[in-house]
Amino acid sequence: MTSADDIRQALPPELSSMVRSVRFADGVATIIADAGGLGRSAAAQLQKELETAASAVPGVAEVRVGLMADKPKRRIVAVGSGKGGVGKSTLTANLAVALVGMGRKVGVVDADIYGPSQVMLLDPARGRPRAEGKTLIPVECEFGVRLLSMAQLIEGGKAIAWRGPMVGQALTQMMEADWGDADLILVDLPPGTGDVQLTMLQKFKPDGAVIVTTPQDLALIDATRAIDLFSQAQIPVVGIVENMAGYICPHCGEGSDPFGRGGAEAAARALGHAFLGRVPLDMAIRVASDTGQPPAANDSEQGRNFAGIAQKLTEWLDRPAG
Template identity: 80%
Template sequence: MSNTDTITKAIPAQIAPMIRSVKFTDGVATIIADAGGLGRSAAAHLQKELEAAVGAVEGVSEVRVALMADKVKRRIIAVGSGKGGVGKSTLTANLAVALARLGRKVGVVDADIYGPSQVMLLDPARQRPKAEGNTLIPVESEFGVKLLSMAQLVEGGKAIAWRGPMVGQALTQMMEADWGDAELILVDLPPGTGDVQLTMLQKFKPAGAVIVSTPQDLALIDAARAMDLFRQSEIPVVGLVENMAGYICPHCGELSDPFGAGGAEVAAQAMGHDFLGRVPLHMAIRVSSDTGQPPAANDGEQGKAFIEIAAKLAAWLDASAA
């Protein structure tokens, strides 16, 4: 049996299908393995396993491992609003869950550094992310969505009183985490047009932005400012979502519009953007969100609006990638 055959047989069976070539010259074993789809941590583990197994073969003085990986074509969608309290985080979480149900590999960055809420929505167990060196490894929620949030990194209830540079550094660390095979990252931006938005636009260049507003004029004025920021940065606006659009009384069933009706759709048309859909103001959505069970995770009535919006976003992603 040749030295190459001996080395090949020493490779663990679970790794063998990933091996592309084995060479042995003057005591040096060179292994080329396919690490496509593996995250940074898993790839590092694969390399160590190969080095240990092959290094134990008699006559091998050095092991060189080359990992081949198809770079994940990862895209970023920013979810923004001009002001707080319009349901941006709830929309982000439910879009992520709905997209995962559609077969997309999705991650969420909770970029609302001062008021992170994605942990409550997607991972109420508050799992702490691991790290490989300085690289964070996102937590995976029960809904198949990877997540990083400041709420996972600081003590619960503790105020985050940071200045701009520290906020930018935190965002960068989350964005540059080991997202593995995630092909899409939804970024839950804080309200407004401040440091986080500027860092995101200048450093990470989202593929597009989804803007959330309630129907009333006051919210739409601020939503227009958010859209203008993306326009100035040459980031396409995927469309506008109208949240809290209509309230059905649980007692009499009557529909009322405490925040007005149709304002976001009119605004989208006036500014030349697509209208992605409406999400009603409903107690069931609030209760599900507070208990870490996004409505989009099931086929109930309250999840339909999120699933329909996610389907439009998925269609936009496919069309823009063509």
């Protein structure tokens, strides 16, 4: 009578060494194999070879192969601000694109449930996520960034009037999507310190947070509140970004600072956090963002500003533990 040991012994040594367990009952052989480190095509080939080898054993009528892969070590970085209108979503999208260009595999969760904007920035074609059971499969955008946003799931222009529990469920479903081999998830948080932030901090505990502010005092006051929320939750603050920092007139070339300058850098220094860089108030960034072409995808002055911030985030992520 055929046994599980007979099936294991019939496998070639190079296959047997990858098998974790074999079961056999009622003519069905169930094989669990280790596919950690294998690409998709190599894993498919392993499955095929196991099925062929086990099917040749007398008494085996059906072969079922399960492959166990290494779960990717995935980091989560929240991008937050204390108030709206400071360019947090634009920074998130451009950071994601710049990080992909540096070799990272990046996903973006548009956690601004009521006012999602990442679709305009990264996916103007408005791809629709697939679902496998209750698990969402993110859309892969033109620039190699994987994206999930409520704007992909609802009719355009339709208001989302949900109470806190439903918002928390939507965030959870996006965070627990099948992100494949993405090793970094950037979360574009809504303004303030409400339900979405609390759900994110309590349930998913990001590895770090990037704070976005404009230079003027009012924005810095709100940014300080956001920093305090992350500090209370023991989430490290990666650093502060000063957005809309300076403006160059396209006609005369003269520079001005309509929102002030240097406030975020001074605040970072006073609070003991890193200053990650500044992004100017630039019409080219606005035009590119409105057309779904993030400046970080190009070797332009605007793109280099975002790349510099992305490099500092990468250095923070890759720093030695402890």
